Amino acid sequence: MCMGFGLYPASRRAPARWRVLGNPPAEYPHGMTFNPDADVSGNTARRRGRGAVVAGAGGVGLLGIIALIAGPLLGIDLTGLLGGGGGTGGGTEPAEGSVIENCLTGEDANERVDCRVASSQLALDGFWEDRVDGYRAPGFIIVDGATGTGCGTASNAVGPFYCPPDETVYIDPTFFELMQQQFGASAGNLAQLYIVGHEWGHHIQYITGDMERYPNNGTGPDSNGVRIELQADCYAGAWIGQMTQETDKNGVPYLQTPTESQLQDAVNAAYTVGDDHIQEQSGFVNPESFTHGTSAQRQAWFATGYKYGLDTCAEPLTASAGEL
Numbered sequence: 001m002c003m004g005f006g007l008y009p010a011s012r013r014a015p016a017r018w019r020v021l022g023n024p025p026a027e028y029p030h031g032m033t034f035n036p037d038a039d040v041s042g043n044t045a046r047r048r049g050r051g052a053v054v055a056g057a058g059g060v061g062l063l064g065i066i067a068l069i070a071g072p073l074l075g076i077d078l079t080g081l082l083g084g085g086g087g088t089g090g091g092t093e094p095a096e097g098s099v100i101e102n103c104l105t106g107e108d109a110n111e112r113v114d115c116r117v118a119s120s121q122l123a124l125d126g127f128w129e130d131r132v133d134g135y136r137a138p139g140f141i142i143v144d145g146a147t148g149t150g151c152g153t154a155s156n157a158v159g160p161f162y163c164p165p166d167e168t169v170y171i172d173p174t175f176f177e178l179m180q181q182q183f184g185a186s187a188g189n190l191a192q193l194y195i196v197g198h199e200w201g202h203h204i205q206y207i208t209g210d211m212e213r214y215p216n217n218g219t220g221p222d223s224n225g226v227r228i229e230l231q232a233d234c235y236a237g238a239w240i241g242q243m244t245q246e247t248d249k250n251g252v253p254y255l256q257t258p259t260e261s262q263l264q265d266a267v268n269a270a271y272t273v274g275d276d277h278i279q280e281q282s283g284f285v286n287p288e289s290f291t292h293g294t295s296a297q298r299q300a301w302f303a304t305g306y307k308y309g310l311d312t313c314a315e316p317l318t319a320s321a322g323e324l
């Protein structure tokens, strides 16, 4: 089972019910997130890939992108249909990947998306080490174009995902450009961290056994799959609510307190990946096919984690359908 993020053709307009934390941002916030002075040189993220095999979205075309996006939602990998997607195994590339070069300071992280995503590992591992007995860090692969994984090919078109057999989070940062350019999503700095935090949440579910206790039992509004996704959103929110507490060896917090507009941008990202929103884009909403939760649910559980912390994040697994 591969735990993806959920993808979406996005709308910038949103119904009033999703305004959990306030009004949506007037423009895309790409301001600072990391403290410029923070030392992020010890991040354990690694780059892996074979160049722009799938990343050149223009070569695939819009229909191709839609087919690729439908893949994770349906739980199948359609990239082979388009050619060039590659298979598992990764050819001759080194399995461990290479370090993210010139990614030394928070300033580098603020300037470059690959460094920003890579450096989030430091604050995520720091957060979870203190809160989960027996925590072990996941692998974290920055995908360059496309790379084989234990869960099929990773690329920007497949979107970020956590692969349990590999215990690894895979993300191609050019995915955010696809969100922005092809689907009108904002995907500012904090929204990017929310997405990474969501995938880290799946690793937590794997090592704590929650993923095994709530196995895939099909789709639907109160399916285990929806519960697992909403808990991962709650975990991401809980981490973002506390993320300024994680510091480098000099005591400098890696991350700055999020601004209100950055929080709204992250909430907007949660809105755009709601199942109902995705389905509205195709003109038909069928709750029985939900796999990630509605936009309102995803926003609400992100905001709940952010406001009330980790203790509240057990609830998505056990709450009645009406309380989800």
Ligand SMILES: [Zn+2]
Binding pocket: 003, 004, 005, 006, 198, 199, 202, 229, 232
């Ligand atoms: Zn997920």
